[in-house]
Structure formats: structure tokens, C-alpha cells
Amino acid sequence: MLSRCLRTAPARQSVQCMQQFTRPSFVQAQLRSYSAAAPGDKVAGFKGTTGSDGKYTVTLIEGDGIGPEISQSVKDIFSAANVPIKWEPVDVTPTLKDGKTVIPDEAIDSIHRNYVALKGPLATPIGKGHVSLNLTLRRTFNLFANVRPCKSIAGYKTPYDNVDTVLIRENTEGEYSGIEHVVVDGVVQSIKLITKAASERVLRFAFQYAQDVGKPKLRVVHKATIMKMSDGLFLNLARDISKEFPNVEFDAELLDNACLRIVTDPSPYADKVLVMPNLYGDILSDMCAGLIGGLGLTPSGNIGDECSIFEAVHGSAPDIAGKGLANPTALLLSSIMMLQHMGLYQHADRIQAAIFKTLAEGKTITGDLGGKAKTHEYADAVIKNFQ
Ligand SMILES: NC(=O)C1=CN([C@@H]2O[C@H](COP(=O)(O)OP(=O)(O)OC[C@H]3O[C@@H](n4cnc5c(N)ncnc54)[C@H](O)[C@@H]3O)[C@@H](O)[C@H]2O)C=CC1
Ligand SMILES: O=C(O)CCC(=O)C(=O)O
Numbered sequence: 001m002l003s004r005c006l007r008t009a010p011a012r013q014s015v016q017c018m019q020q021f022t023r024p025s026f027v028q029a030q031l032r033s034y035s036a037a038a039p040g041d042k043v044a045g046f047k048g049t050t051g052s053d054g055k056y057t058v059t060l061i062e063g064d065g066i067g068p069e070i071s072q073s074v075k076d077i078f079s080a081a082n083v084p085i086k087w088e089p090v091d092v093t094p095t096l097k098d099g100k101t102v103i104p105d106e107a108i109d110s111i112h113r114n115y116v117a118l119k120g121p122l123a124t125p126i127g128k129g130h131v132s133l134n135l136t137l138r139r140t141f142n143l144f145a146n147v148r149p150c151k152s153i154a155g156y157k158t159p160y161d162n163v164d165t166v167l168i169r170e171n172t173e174g175e176y177s178g179i180e181h182v183v184v185d186g187v188v189q190s191i192k193l194i195t196k197a198a199s200e201r202v203l204r205f206a207f208q209y210a211q212d213v214g215k216p217k218l219r220v221v222h223k224a225t226i227m228k229m230s231d232g233l234f235l236n237l238a239r240d241i242s243k244e245f246p247n248v249e250f251d252a253e254l255l256d257n258a259c260l261r262i263v264t265d266p267s268p269y270a271d272k273v274l275v276m277p278n279l280y281g282d283i284l285s286d287m288c289a290g291l292i293g294g295l296g297l298t299p300s301g302n303i304g305d306e307c308s309i310f311e312a313v314h315g316s317a318p319d320i321a322g323k324g325l326a327n328p329t330a331l332l333l334s335s336i337m338m339l340q341h342m343g344l345y346q347h348a349d350r351i352q353a354a355i356f357k358t359l360a361e362g363k364t365i366t367g368d369l370g371g372k373a374k375t376h377e378y379a380d381a382v383i384k385n386f387q
């Protein structure tokens with residue numbers, strides 16, 4: 001890719017091309033070409049290295065609610081598959097420092113050290129209490145792009161069997177900036193912050209992603225008719241950056257229309273990557289999950305230049321927590337994205353094949369999919385399906 005960039009880019013773009021080249025390996029990983037990770041090897045983009053035991057260390061945040069149950073499934077399956085990683089569990093229970101919510105230094109240091117983490121869902125109190133730890137982690141590590149793929153599961157019947165969307169959500173600002181204040185009693189203001197820097201960063205990532213994964217159409221989902229300045233800036237920057245990617249077809253669609261059209265007929269979205277400001281990606285990704293069978297099935301990757309954190313799209317599911325009812329597939333598929341990011345393609349492919357086989361058989365699936373299996377029974381079935 002670097003040589004292509006240097007060949008085709010005008011001088012003013014060469015710095016950008018270098019930045020593209022140093023983007024995390026997740027994009028390249030999605031090409032699914034196998035690359036062996038030997039002890040000490042450096043996989044392009046992912047900076048972690050194996051220890052003397054030949055294993056990578058990965059930070060594990062088990063999370064709240066169903067988090068420990070679904071994390072256990074990932075641990076059991078990885079252990080049965082002999083994946084060469086060691087988990088480093090960390091506690092992210094927040095503390096107050098100078099009036100601000102902070103995540104313990106040990107957890108932050110662990111992610112900095114390992115460059116990669118798998119995270120269970122973290123609950124956020126409604127209306128008051130600490131700020132979202134999920135957002136805090138994304139901001140702390142500058143995880144600027146949240147990649148949320150959503151694909152129909154073979155054998156699991158839903159109204160459409162051809163859903164294949166990839167949403168890339170700006171992950172550090174927008175409506176999630178958390179800048180809110182009382183203007184006068186009874187009037188509050190919440191600021192949607194859109195910056196050129198953060199927008200350009202996620203847009204370039206999205207164009208590059210679309211090009212690399214063979215979905216060479218990028219669509220910006222926006223509401224620049226109403227938010228003329230904020231979404232307008234995002235959209236205009238996308239138009240400008242599209243000129244750097246002549247091989248990627250670019251267009252734009254209003255958010256409300258995109259919602260209507262995806263639920264009416266998802267097939268025109270299968271050859272595109274969608275990129276959008278933060279809140280739109282949050283909502284649209286839950287909506288797409290609904291089309292394939294629910295939140296128990298959709299993974300995500302929070303991608304940064306240094307570190308990346310992989311997590312399910314769903315939350316802590318307090319309604320089913322502690323009962324062994326949770327579907328661990330979403331976190332498992334997130335861990336597959338993580339393995340691809342780390343260059344461990346063979347392990348990723350093997351586990352992924354076993355997951356899809358188990359779901360397609362339909363004998364040992366969890367209650368959200370109409371089955372009767374407990375979380376651990378489903379995990380055991382996945383292990384039995386290893387080739
Ligand atoms: N990235 C994260 O860590 C996220 C955290 N949250 C937090 O999670 C908490 C609960 O949020 P909710 O709105 O209830 O959303 P939720 O995603 O936790 O649950 C929504 C519905 O989906 C079901 N569900 C979710 N995951 C499932 C799974 N793996 N298997 C089977 N069913 C599953 C739940 O039982 C519930 O009926 C909140 O405190 C919220 O702030 C919400 C979304 C993302
Ligand atoms: O942090 C939270 O409480 C919710 C985050 C969320 O919904 C998401 O990341 O999709």
C-alpha cells in the first residue's frame with residue numbers, strides 16, 4: 001500500500017499516505033490473508049509482541065452485568081483453541097480525582113503496554129453519576145473509529161437473509177462530547193462538537209477501509225440539512241477527502257432516509273461502507289443488529305493509532321445478567337476481529353467457523369435466538385465444532 005501511495009500521491013498527500021500506511025492492521029486484517037505470528041514477530045500496525053512463551057498479553061475488561069459470563073465463554077473457547085494469548089484482567093471501577101471520573105492507572109497502563117484489549121459491556125448510570133466508562137476509554141486511547149460490521153447469520157432465519165452492513169462511527173466527539181450545562185433554570189444545552197481533525201481522521205480511515213475490504217463505495221450518513229454547520233463540516237470534509245480515493249465511489253444519504261431504506265431492503269447497503277458522526281452510528285448499529293437477530297450477534301472494534309479495544313455492540317443487559325442466558329456470540333465475534341487485528345488469522349478463522357457452524361445447526365443456541373442453551377452450553381458446542 002505504501003508503494004501505491006507514494007506512486008500515485010501528489011507531494012502534499014505523501015504525509016497522509018504515510019499515515020494511512022501506519023493505520024492499525026485491522027483494515028489489512030479484514031483482507032483475511034494468513035500471516036503467521038511467530039514469537040517476537042511484529043504484525044504491521046499492531047505493535048504488541050509475544051513474550052518468551054510465544055504468547056501475546058491482552059488486557060481483559062470483563063465488564064458489568066452479563067460481562068463476566070460472556071467473557072468466560074471467550075476464555076474457555078480461546079483456551080480450547082490454544083490461542084497464543086494470555087489474558088491480563090483489569091478492574092476499571094472508576095474513582096474520583098479532582099472532581100473528575102477516572103479509570104484506575106493500572107487498567108490504563110495495561111492497555112498502553114499491551115496495545116490491545118477485549119472489553120465486556122460497562123454500565124452507565126442514567127441522568128446522574130459517573131460519565132460513561134466506555135466513552136472515557138475511547139477518548140483516553142483516542143480510539144477514533146468504531147467499526148461495526150453486521151452480517152446475516154446463515155441458518156438463522158430473519159426477515160432478510162442478505163444483511164451485510166459495515167458502519168464506521170466517529171468515536172471521540174459529536175453528540176457524545178458530554179459538554180452539557182444549564183443555561184438558566186429549565187433550559188439546558190448539550191453541545192455537539194464536530195472538529196475538522198477528528199472528522200478527517202475517521203473519514204480517511206473509512207475510505208481506506210472501504211478500499212481495502214473490497215466494498216469500494218463509501219456513504220456518509222448525515223443530517224446536514226438541519227445541522228448545517230456540524231454535519232455540514234463532516235460532509236464537506238468527506239467530499240474533499242474522496243478526491244484522495246479515486247477508486248472509492250462516494251455519496252451521501254440523510255440519516256432518516258437511511259434508516260427507512262435499510263429496514264425496507266438492506267441489500268443495496270451490502271456493497272457499501274457507511275461512515276457517520278458518533279450518535280448516528282450508535283443508533284444505526286443497534287438497528288442493524290435487530291435485522292440479523294439481535295444484539296447478541298454484533299461485534300465491534302474501537303480502533304486507534306496506538307491501541308485498539310474490541311467489544312460487543314450491546315450493553316450489560318441487566319435484565320438477563322447472572323442467569324446464564326446471555327448470548328456470547330457478539331463478544332466472541334469481537335474477539336475474532338481482535339485476533340485478525342493481531343494477525344492471528346488461522347485462529348480467528350477456526351473459531352469463527354465453529355461459531356457459525358454452531359449457529360447454523362441451531363441445536364444449541366441461546367434464548368435470544370429462540371433456543372434453550374445456557375451461555376456455557378453454547379460455548380461448549382462451539383468448542384465441539386472445532387475442525
Ligand atoms: N459498549 C458498552 O459497554 C455499552 C454499554 N451500555 C450500557 O449497558 C446498560 C444496559 O443498557 P440497555 O439499554 O439495557 O442495552 P443492552 O444492550 O444491555 O440490552 C438491550 C436488550 O438486548 C438484550 N441483550 C443485549 N446483549 C445480549 C446478549 N449478549 N445476549 C442476549 N441478549 C442480549 C438485553 O437482554 C436487552 O433486552 C446501560 O447501563 C448502558 O449504558 C449500553 C450499550 C453499549
Ligand atoms: O457507554 C454507554 O453507556 C453506551 C455506549 C453505547 O451505547 C455504544 O457504544 O454503543
Ligand SMILES: [Mg+2]
Pocket residue numbers: 282283286313
Ligand atoms: Mg449503543
